[in-house]
Amino acid sequence: MKSWVTQLRKGLLEYCVLSAIAHGETYGYALVQRLKGVEPLALTESTVYPILNRLREDGCVKVRDVPSGNGPPRRYFSLTSLGRNRVTEMNAYWDELCEAIAGIRRNDDGSKNDEDR
Amino acid sequence: MMRTDDQAIAKIETYLKNVAAQLEGMPESRCRDLLRQLESHIHEALEARVGDRDAQVPDVEAVLADMDPPEAFRRGRRRRYWGLSLGQWALACSLSGPVLLVLLLLVHRGQSHDATPILVFWSTQAAALILGILSWRERHGKAAVFTSIALALISVLLCP
Numbered sequence: 001m002k003s004w005v006t007q008l009r010k011g012l013l014e015y016c017v018l019s020a021i022a023h024g025e026t027y028g029y030a031l032v033q034r035l036k037g038v039e040p041l042a043l044t045e046s047t048v049y050p051i052l053n054r055l056r057e058d059g060c061v062k063v064r065d066v067p068s069g070n071g072p073p074r075r076y077f078s079l080t081s082l083g084r085n086r087v088t089e090m091n092a093y094w095d096e097l098c099e100a101i102a103g104i105r106r107n108d109d110g111s112k113n114d115e116d117r
Numbered sequence: 118m119m120r121t122d123d124q125a126i127a128k129i130e131t132y133l134k135n136v137a138a139q140l141e142g143m144p145e146s147r148c149r150d151l152l153r154q155l156e157s158h159i160h161e162a163l164e165a166r167v168g169d170r171d172a173q174v175p176d177v178e179a180v181l182a183d184m185d186p187p188e189a190f191r192r193g194r195r196r197r198y199w200g201l202s203l204g205q206w207a208l209a210c211s212l213s214g215p216v217l218l219v220l221l222l223l224v225h226r227g228q229s230h231d232a233t234p235i236l237v238f239w240s241t242q243a244a245a246l247i248l249g250i251l252s253w254r255e256r257h258g259k260a261a262v263f264t265s266i267a268l269a270l271i272s273v274l275l276c277p
Binding site: 032068 | 121184185189190
């Protein structure tokens with residue numbers, strides 16, 4: 001079960017990070033705190049920041065550094081048009097997938113599986 | 118405005134240094150970027166915790182305790198040796214075997230009893246096999262193992 005959960009989380013990392021940024025420009029700390037609050041995802045700094053950098057290299061995310069009065073500049077992240085397109089495609093696929101899985105759980109004839117009764 | 122005392126700053130720098138040690142093999146610009154973001158993260162977390170008062174060592178320790186340990190940043194990263202992962206080295210050995218074999222056969226034309234080309238070929242395939250098995254979980258590790266076995270079988274079949 002643990003292995004399945006780990007693999008599932010790995011597959012969802014990018015989708016979750018992009019979806020979180022899709023709501024509007026945000027900065028690293030706020031983004032991490034938002035995602036950390038979603039317990040089933042178990043997202044932390046060591047997963048979120050490397051993904052953000054990779055998404056930036058892929059052209060899905062753009063950054064804007066704002067100097068702060070004390071400490072290093074605050075980095076804001078927002079989606080590029082490529083990133084927005086990717087999220088849209090991911091959302092469509094996710095909805096399709098959820099519907100398909102729901103169909104499997106319903107056994108396709110409307111009757112529920114034993115676990116769902 | 119929040120200020121951080123020197124000992125607290127030293128704690129932050131130690132944490133970042135330990136994270137940097139886990140990023141061995143990562144391109145320098147990416148590594149620098151990541152460390153800068155972590156430093157910003159720590160400062161934001163400290164500000165959220167202390168507000169306007171000065172941040173001290175216990176505050177930094179609390180913030181760092183809430184974050185991933187430096188070892189977590191190594192998770193999932195493959196160690197690199199002179200720029201290549203173990204699996205990539207295995208594949209390189211596997212594919213270089215036939216190339217070296219052909220080159221050496223051309224160089225040693227006429228010296229039919231010289232076993233050097235065959236020895237070099239088998240050595241590269243053995244190295245590829247060992248490296249590939251060691252890195253079996255890597256994408257290139259599996260390719261190297263199968264390539265080595267296939268090339269070795271082919272050479273056995275073609276040998277007179």
